[in-house]
Amino acid sequence: AFKHKGIIANPNCSTIQMVVALKPIHDNFGIKRVVVSTYQSVSGWGKQAVDQLWAEISGISKNKKYREIASEGRVLPSQIAFNLIPHIDIFLDGGYTKEEMKMANETKKIMRADIPVTATCVRVPVLISHSEAVNIELDKDASVSRVREVLSKAPGIKVLDELEPGKYPMPLFAEGKDDTFVGRIRKDYTVKSGIWLWIVSDNLRKGAASNAVQIAELLLSRR
Template sequence: MGYKVVVVGATGNVGREMLNILAERQFPLDDIAAVASPRSTGDIIDFGDTGRELKVQNIEHFDFAGWDIALFAAGSGPAKIYAPKAAAAGCTVIDNSSLFRMDADVPLIVPEVNPHDIDGYAKRNIIANPNCSTAQMVVALKPLHDAAIIKRVVVSTYQSVSGAGKEGMDELFEQSRGIFVGDSSEAKKFTKQIAFNVIPHIDSFVGPDTDYDGYTKEELKMAQETNKILDPDILVTATCVRVPVFVGHSEAINIEFEKPISVKEAQALLREAPGIMLYDKREDGGYITPIECVGEYATYVSRVRRDPTVENGLVLWCVSDNLRKGAALNAVQIAELLGRRHLKKAA
């Protein structure tokens, strides 16, 4: 006996990836529904590589009663309206937007990091999926924190345009093509030209009446979400940068620990940790880049080295497919965890 699952926002980048991953991982299903905005109603989309096609249903008229799990990939606006309705109808919501992440009654889950926190989901019948940049970072931090207790993290991210949706990917493509043929490269989705450029600005700026004046909301999310998922005592400061890469987020992470930890110890821990693939060779090409992680489940860690500027410090490079571990894969893993621990319909 399987589950009845709804994918909300099924026609977007993350929604389509959710359908792909449900199919790839052979998630136990009795039924699957693709739901989106009225403008996509009636569209036909593939359910992964199963050969099955799904007709997109209108979110405004969809009845969540009788459905077990709803994977939301529709953004904060639709989530604010429809996630509580789905939850009230008895359908557990796993939401990919930022709307519920810092709600004290909503678990914020990365299954490799804080699986037991999911036990509080029944308060609202909603579970939050973290920010894409946070998800891969905490997977890498978890085994190191357990061993030596992290005091402070300084992270710089190099985030692909797919994090801004289809419009971001289209803009990078059109600007790149335009530059080669001599056309204009007007910025629409992003604040500046993204082709052959980097932009140190993701999301809006935080107001001046906070400790994070001058930071963006993306940078603030990384700090707040890491504290909620991993440990409230870890200090986190981030600089988030959009780069001209279609898929795959990269991060350079500086970590300061309370206890000594050697590079070899860290490598051994990372090598055995769930969700991580360590690829760390001291040679040309001995590291993973974004293009190599596309379509993969793992969070890749490379270039683990000592930070000689602090007493107990390490530096590492972390890469992951942001549409997968940063969004769709993590949501499906949450659904799997929910089934094992609570719903238990299927083996």
């Protein structure tokens, strides 16, 4: 970014929060492969999707039928209230969506490493904050405690990883904050050097506005 001339594009919101956690892990252990499933809030689509969710909740509470709810200002591919939609952006050749391919391509670009990423992106009935289940295969094996230590020292990350009810990242907790929250850190016992992370971040702040401000502040600090 410091040598770049012209416009600097903000990455996709779902990619941003993932690479914040991937970077310190890659720097310390190397990454062979990433498998991610996202659970993305309706605000990622925009105000009309937020309005759709509220309208559907209101309609269902009044015992309206699905067809009546779906016809009232729907912008998402299907009903979102009390539902999940595994379809964000358009479908491409091969069955992936554009959102899923963005995550794969942008991760390589941001990390400056040819890390294979395969994604499934899902819209969920949450107002704000995206959540991600991220499976990482490492180049070098690492204990859970070591991964937790590396993440705890990384800028912009807060580790919430206690094995008690409510002591892990959730959309409600991340809303209104600029940090990326990481928890549910555990070994993947199906591969030699695998690790699981649960990553949650406010998509309107870290996923968009705050990230743009942080990029600008960093550039100004180097002038």
